Amino acid sequence: MVDEFLQRRAPVSHEDRSPAVQRFRELIGTDDKMLVVFEWIRTAAKSDISVLILGPTGSGKELVARMIHELSRRTPHRLQTVNCAALPDSLFESELFGYEKGAFTGATERKLGRVELANRGTLFLDEIGDLALLAQAKLLRALEERRIERLGGNETIEVDFRLVSATNQPLDLLVREGRFREDLYYRINAFSIRLPSLRERAEDIPTLARRALARNCEANHLAPDAKVLSKDALDLLCRYHWPGNIRELESTLSRAALSSPGRTIRPADIELLHPRESVPSQAGGRLESLAEAERAHITRVLEAVRWNKKQAAQVLEISRGTLYRKILEYGLASTVR
Incomplete structure (x- = not known):
């Protein structure tokens, strides 16, 4: 297609x-x-x-x-x-x-x-x-x-x-x-x-990452393949939740290309803005990411207060503006009738 x-x-x-x-x-x-x-x-x-x-x-x-x-x-x-x-x-x-x-x-x-x-x-x-x-x-x-x-x-x-x-x-x-x-x-x-968040189309991350890296190389007067991502580095990018979406992905790769001493970019070369929210998979079963836990907790609080945003923000100890952004970011919808 x-x-x-x-x-x-x-x-x-x-x-x-x-x-x-x-x-x-x-x-x-x-x-x-x-x-x-x-x-x-x-x-x-x-x-x-x-x-x-x-x-x-x-x-x-x-x-x-x-x-x-x-x-x-x-x-x-x-x-x-x-x-x-x-x-x-x-x-x-x-x-x-x-x-x-x-x-x-x-x-x-x-x-x-x-x-x-x-x-x-x-x-x-x-x-x-x-x-x-x-x-x-x-x-x-x-x-x-x-x-x-x-x-x-x-x-x-x-x-x-x-x-x-x-x-x-x-x-x-x-x-x-x-x-x-x-x-x-x-x-x-x-x-x-x-516009969907990058998290909503996670399967696109490898393709977008390679394109962004090639574009960064060309902008610095290098060959498009002057820098490449290792498999482990690509896996790290795919596990991350990208709260800053495309903009954050591109800036992350720009930093990685600059800090990488060789042609291959490895996980150690990648500086994520919220590294603790990127959780590696475990043999004993997949652990819930911080973003997933946050979404579930916000949903529980909103349902508990029947979607009263003022009360929910007070319980969560965040501003209403932050709560509104989280509701949009996580695609939450009220079930209260």
């Missing part, structure tokens, strides 16, 4: 011109999940529908946003990216809508906002779940009216942009908690694309 997919590129010339598509193809292994994601991306790119990309940290959400833009009719124009998690509430309006000269102290000249810069193109809001409620209201108004005003100005500016958003948080749960506006949720979630 993978071979048939790689041979069927429609339209060939358009996809082959897209750097994001070429990068995404490198993330496709033997598991069919990423092929399904690719078809979703193709479908979304055909229209201007608002897209919400869901997935854990490091799974490739920004890459998917770039693919949607590059495969759409808006590709001749700009893709503007805003990291909502890194944007202070006080700067939201000036960053998105821009400002006029003299609008505030330090505003020595007019600055166009990201929304205006994305006119006729695509606006990508990464980690949209981190927006404050006031910022959500201002964003909703811009989406509904397709008009903005720069900070300190009185001119109404019409804008035409396609919105793509991404989050690693379960927005539906945030809506129930009153932390995310329900009307904005429906506005941005007209079409959703969910």
